[in-house]
Amino acid sequence: MTQLLLFNVTNGLIIGAFYVLMALGLSLILNLSNVINFAHGGFLVIGGYIAYTITPYIGFWGALLLAPPLTAIIGLIVERVLIRPLYGRDPLYSLLLTFGLAFMIEDGTRFIWGPQGKPVTIPPFLAQPLSNDLFFITGYRLFMVAVVMIAVALLFVLLRYTRLGVRIRAGTLDLETVAALGINVQMLRSLNFAVGIFLAGLSGVLAAGQLGLEPTMGTGLLMPSFIAIIVGGIGSLPGTLAGGLLIGVASGLTAVFLPAASEAVIYVLMAVVLLLRPRGLFGEEGMMT
Amino acid sequence: MNSAQTRKLITLTAIWAVLLFAPFWMLPLGGYTALATRVLVLGLAAMSLNFLLGFTGVLSFGHAAYFGLGAYGAGLTLKFLAPSTPLALVLGMLLGGVCGALLGALIVRRRGVYFAMVTIAFGQVFYYIAFQWSSLTGGDDGLRGFSRQPIDFGLFQIDILSNANNFYYFVLFCFALMVGVMGYILRSPFGRTMIAIRENERRSRFLGIPVERHIWIAFTLSCFFMGFAGALYALVNNFADPRGLHYSQSGDFVMMAVMGGMRSFWGPLLGAAVFVVLQDYLSSVTVNWMSFVGLLFVLVVLFFPRGLLGFIQRSKA
Secondary structure, three states: OHHHHHHHHHHHHHHHHHHHHHHHHHHHHHHHHOOOOOOHHHHHHHHHHHHHHHHHHHHHHHHHHHHHHHHHHHHHHHHHHHHHHHOOOOHHHHHHHHHHHHHHHHHHHHHHHOOOOEOOOOOHHHHOEOOOOOOOOEHHHHHHHHHHHHHHHHHHHHHHHOHHHHHHHHHHHOHHHHHHOOOOHHHHHHHHHHHHHHHHHHHHHHHHHHHOEOOOHHHHHHHHHHHHHHHHOOOOHHHHHHHHHHHHHHHHHHHHHOHHHOOHHHHHHHHHHHHHOOOOOOOOOOOOO | OOHHHHHHHHHHHHHHHHHHOHHHHHOOOOOOHHHHHHHHHHHHHHHHHHHHHOOOOOOOOOOHHHHHHHHHHHHHHHHHHOOOHHHHHHHHHHHHHHHHHHHHHHHOOOOHHHHHHHHHHHHHHHHHHHHHOHHHHOHHHOEOOOOOOOEEOOOOEEOOOOOHHHHHHHHHHHHHHHHHHHHHHHHOHHHHHHHHHHHOHHHHHHOOOOHHHHHHHHHHHHHHHHHHHHHHHHHHHOOEOHHHHOHHHHHHHHHHHHHHOOOOOOHHHHHHHHHHHHHHHHHHHOOOHHHHHHHHHHHHHHHOOOHHHHHHHHHHO
């Protein structure tokens, strides 16, 4: 029983780590640009397939280093060409556009790489379980969690200590004033978008090594990421972090006792949080509207 | 009667004439009556959504949930309760509307993208219920084993099951009823207040209008209409599908409204017609129809954000 419990909690934490990466990227873009990026899952898939394509040439480590920035560059182009004309218009339009884009990416990857799942080979020493008792903790899973932790830590360092990060945080609170102080807001939004897509690409590479690749995998991760943001409190990045881990563990734990409800539980959790704390766990007054 | 009123009268006559004679002019053009019925039902859904989206200015991206609830309400009524088409429609509408009212109360204080996000997430709750509760809803396979029943007037019956034209006119009658109510509400003081909130929420608040309550009522009404459209849709297919509650269906509805023209009353119907016919055509000629629908979304947003009617009106002006 303890082993089963531990197994599912670990699973939950790992899934939660993916939610966190996805949700942090979504949250960054949402907070600064007021854009709900429906195509975020699509960028995750792109990151994964790029890794799949370049792994035979430069190996897993090369792909891990190279695929996220390549995805971010694609994101930059998309932002520049498709999303930039929509800033300042009703948020409905960017929502619809990214919604259509998600369709195109899903169908496009299916067209290019085929509908079957694709495996990404990971280095053999990472595929070993740590011990016989804890057969479910493979080196790769620990490695994934470590990478996610480093990425999140770097993101928070970037936001707190660099000039770019300070500007992003200021822009989240009051973009007009930031623009009035002579900062190039277009550039700021582009870079911020790229950072968000970088995180999506990174989760794509990591997910590819664990689950294999399918064109639809991004869509499945999108909704839990939304909920992570809502539970944590819209506008708060630490909230998003906590929300992602919370719903991951909650669905992992539910899988032990009531497997059928393991997906539904995150929605229940959201409803309860919104009833008790309408602004989400870490949401602050004035951030929501 | 001044010229504006005359023009309006002519437009209305034209719209209703087109709808009334649809079974006759569609066949020579390569359409079929069932397609016209689907356009009508999805058009009603898009207009119901636009009641909130275009006239109150509140962005709900989870409206398919109430559409789907209406469908399940109608289907479950026919399957388990009573073989009565009107009862199925009423109960379907109630299920969609009441769920909308409850959730609306929870989320009415949000605005803009945040409102959209919360409506998406809560819409998915109903999707999961329909998907997981297999014993009642049939789960992934959808709800089957019911069919629409003849309308019984005591003295005579109207067969809407096997006669496609009869069913079309039945749906048209329901459509006219709902659209009439919708138009009446929009012209009432309440409807004017909704538009005032859309135009300037802060000012409406300063004028003493209870904005939250109005938005909640508008949301609820729109969910009732949506539930009714969903119930009709269950009758069209004799089938209720969990994917009808999914947020991608909501996206289609929003697209219909935007493509037709959000600021006009009839725009969403036009958008629905174009969308349904295009999707019907694309899915018959290519397996990659998803890409083309996605491309349509992108192109409409970038080049026709005011929709077909908005585009026509502007180029006329």
